[in-house]
Amino acid sequence: MTTGSPARTPVDARLSMNQRTVPSLSIPALIEACARHGYRHIGLWREPVAVTGPAEVARLVATAGLRITSLCRGGWFLATDAPTRREREDDNRRAVDEAAEIGADCLVLVCGPALGKDLVSARRQVADAIALLADYAREMGVRLALEPMHPLYCGDRSVVVTLAQATAIARGAGPGVGVLLDSYHLWWDPDLEAALAGATDLVAGLQLADWLAPPPHHLNGRGMLGEGTIDLRRFCRLVEELTEYEGPIEVEIFNEDIWAADPELVLQRVAASFSSEVG
């Protein structure tokens, strides 16, 4: 490196910026910044999509030549009473509509949590709710992506905690239902290779974040690529070797320190860390 400002790492063509990594940016600001930095893909969340409006999001993304790799999130299926359950079903259908309208590659589903202590029943209810939603998603041409979450979240987020579980539910729900792979949620699994081999045709998306040991926060303690304990290069290589997935790779990092940083620098850091840790 010579004098002057440091060279920017070129953004890998596979890299997708999930907006929760830079949540201070509105969607128009995110799209402008990502396009300027050279990102080709972004991952979006429903709440900010609602602020900008799905039609406007679709227009801005098309104008910028970006692709939306995921919309987060539907799910949260379980309810104690029938009216609440119907509200959840309605809301999940709206999420499918939104994913269709913005043209997202998939709608990510959070599979839980249980309402009581009965995990067996909660897991069955989740599978039933997904099968029901799948009919509507197929009709709308939207791919559902079940996200197995780290067992850390079994009590408050997701009763689906392994890829093998998510794969079985996805297969049971029929065509158009896949799984989302996130390094943060899956890295610990001693059966990861077998689970990937079993999900080969079902991978709807791939996300990366590193694991800080111990996580500094229950929800918002994920690490920048390379700053934690996960062998991210191996994780991506296994996905490449054991599944048919060849799509974009999102970086989604919930971390309060990263959120407090200048989004311009975060967009650069993500590109640079992806290049050194995965690319």
Place this chain on the structure above:
Amino acid sequence: MTTGSPARTPVDARLSMNQRTVPSLSIPALIEACARHGYRHIGLWREPVAVTGPAEVARLVATAGLRITSLCRGGWFLATDAPTRREREDDNRRAVDEAAEIGADCLVLVCGPALGKDLVSARRQVADAIALLADYAREMGVRLALEPMHPLYCGDRSVVVTLAQATAIARGAGPGVGVLLDSYHLWWDPDLEAALAGATDLVAGLQLADWLAPPPHHLNGRGMLGEGTIDLRRFCRLVEELTEYEGPIEVEIFNEDIWAADPELVLQRVAASFSSEVG
């Protein structure tokens, strides 16, 4: 309930008080209090055993008519250099000696953490180290108990995160090596029933703590029985139905609020919560 002080719940004959639930008590104080409350078993840790001295611990326990259900803990096998690895091996053999001297039912092993990002290699090294230690433990008549830990600890404590993994390593290490079941570490596992059925003859001990969602602390955020998300009755029933284990059940709760409470009340609360949640 009429007037006067509330009736004490009788202590279940299976119940064992792990000393880390009431860490403010010295071992002599713990033994006196447990015997007075009607506990028949206790679980001990190496550091306080060293303070009192193993011979004195053995004498006090025998006098009180208590049984020691576990000694925590050996393990922490991995080292970056040969001298450190030999130190760890020496220390683990000392832990076996201590378990033998106090007459503990088993020596609990922490299986990790990895030193780098290579979980596959770390898991192999753990298995090798346990097989080596097992020779010495057999010689000394001490049962080793591999403790699979919640995947929450995969980065900083244990690369063995499922019961199936622990069972495979225990079988590979030969006779005298078993597994320790802890509800806190295992409750999330969608394959728990199959894993228990696979460990049927290997269960060396059973521990309970509840899962608070989210845990209020990485290490010391476990819950009193009944205050969290685990169906502890089902967990104990599965152990009873699917394994041959019929021994004592330890309550081991790392929780700073419980540690700050009067140990006399904690001994009562544990007995009462065990009675209502499991007994």
